[in-house]
Amino acid sequence: MSTLLERINDRSATVVVVGAGYVGLPLAVEVAKAGFTTIAYDRSAAKVDGINAGKSHIEDVTTATVGALVDRKKLSAATDPDVLAKADAVVICVPTPLNKTKDPDNSFILDAADMILARMHPQQLIVLESTTFPGFTREVLLPKLSSTGLKVDKDFFIAFSPERVDPGNKTYQTKNTPKVIGASSPAGLEHAVALYRSYIDKVIPVSSTDTAEMVKLLENTFRAVNIGLVNEVAIMCGRLGLDSWEVIEAAATKPFGFMPFFPGPGLGGHCIPIDPLYLSWKLKTLKYNARFIALADEINSAMPEVVVVRVSDALNERGKALRGAKILIAGVTYKRDIDDVRESPALDIIEELHKRGAEVSYADSHVPFLKHGDLTVPSATLQQAGQFDCVVITTDHSDVDYRALVQASRLIVDTRNATKAFRREHREKIVSL
Numbered sequence: 001m002s003t004l005l006e007r008i009n010d011r012s013a014t015v016v017v018v019g020a021g022y023v024g025l026p027l028a029v030e031v032a033k034a035g036f037t038t039i040a041y042d043r044s045a046a047k048v049d050g051i052n053a054g055k056s057h058i059e060d061v062t063t064a065t066v067g068a069l070v071d072r073k074k075l076s077a078a079t080d081p082d083v084l085a086k087a088d089a090v091v092i093c094v095p096t097p098l099n100k101t102k103d104p105d106n107s108f109i110l111d112a113a114d115m116i117l118a119r120m121h122p123q124q125l126i127v128l129e130s131t132t133f134p135g136f137t138r139e140v141l142l143p144k145l146s147s148t149g150l151k152v153d154k155d156f157f158i159a160f161s162p163e164r165v166d167p168g169n170k171t172y173q174t175k176n177t178p179k180v181i182g183a184s185s186p187a188g189l190e191h192a193v194a195l196y197r198s199y200i201d202k203v204i205p206v207s208s209t210d211t212a213e214m215v216k217l218l219e220n221t222f223r224a225v226n227i228g229l230v231n232e233v234a235i236m237c238g239r240l241g242l243d244s245w246e247v248i249e250a251a252a253t254k255p256f257g258f259m260p261f262f263p264g265p266g267l268g269g270h271c272i273p274i275d276p277l278y279l280s281w282k283l284k285t286l287k288y289n290a291r292f293i294a295l296a297d298e299i300n301s302a303m304p305e306v307v308v309v310r311v312s313d314a315l316n317e318r319g320k321a322l323r324g325a326k327i328l329i330a331g332v333t334y335k336r337d338i339d340d341v342r343e344s345p346a347l348d349i350i351e352e353l354h355k356r357g358a359e360v361s362y363a364d365s366h367v368p369f370l371k372h373g374d375l376t377v378p379s380a381t382l383q384q385a386g387q388f389d390c391v392v393i394t395t396d397h398s399d400v401d402y403r404a405l406v407q408a409s410r411l412i413v414d415t416r417n418a419t420k421a422f423r424r425e426h427r428e429k430i431v432s433l
């Protein structure tokens, strides 16, 4: 009987990826391409049926790719957790949101762990990719899996490898994005590195699972804090009568010691607004207050309100009240050229405008239908911009003709510098963040 390491090295191992979302499906595809028998487990029958029919439900993965791997019987999908009994390696790629009180919600990982431990057998490698707080793998996941009586580093191995998927990024995708891996022991690291080296170009081993967990949180805290800084710069420039975009673009000409971030309507997505709060939550349990994280969260969370006040002031200056005004939100996804509205600041802006009595519609070619809480937001087209008192550009999709939008609009509040080229010519109707 070959060992687990041999089965990984000769690709005869079976790999189960738990969670076929924007992280799990691209990963499963690369694992299958490397030659492993790969099963994408997901509780969504729609996703599973789609994959088994050779279709992709993730924009960064083509249907042709999924279809070819399914035809070659390298990739399949299942809603039955019993597939985990066949797994030599399991990679967990499930969501780790915050709950209502902005505390970590690791319930998806714990549900996955329950499924795994009910079917665990000797000689398995378990890798967690879902973002979590430093210490979770060692303090929570490992004891849970050890409750089976199986011994870590003897019967099974455990590792943490942070996901680095940037949805919509055409340059860096799963295979060519360097991957950090930490394990509970040198043997665990050897197994995890052997697996990941088979389908990722560059693997970066680190000394522990805690270290790997912290690497991920530093990456995204770095972004959240720097975005918070430039959002405050935008507020300061507003008071100074300066164009924050012009200031930042000029600062970005410095060839060293500066990295540009840009102000926006707030922080969206399921990583940047959330990951830093996993870190500050953990440090709170150690009686430390992570002030940069708290301040960045405060500033970033306040940006939708800053935008709403900008809209209200711009209408007021034109003798129009916000109440009863017709407003078109141009772009509602959390960043350009994707279809994801999760945590999008546009939703907060729509909600607040609605609360203040404005009539709000949206236009976004990536989002055919938009519901926020009980509010179904009417959709319109950008060609109808002239029918609105104000257009708010909250996402700067590349497929928009901004010249035409400026010409058609009576008033534009631009939170993304999308109308930069036309601001001088149409100064009277373009207000920037």
Ligand code: SAJ
Binding pocket: 163, 164, 165, 166, 167, 219, 220, 223, 227, 260, 261, 262, 263, 264, 265, 266, 267, 268, 269, 270, 271, 272, 334, 335, 336
């Ligand atoms: N944002 C700004 N100003 C900026 C950059 C971003 O307001 O200068 C806003 C975006 O509009 C968005 C939010 O922040 O609402 C998050 O944007 P993001 O560019 O960080 O995009 P995400 O959330 O898709 O982040 C992912 C992350 N990937 C992983 O966590 C694996 C992040 O680490 C990547 O650095 C990021 O993509 C990326 O570089 O695009």
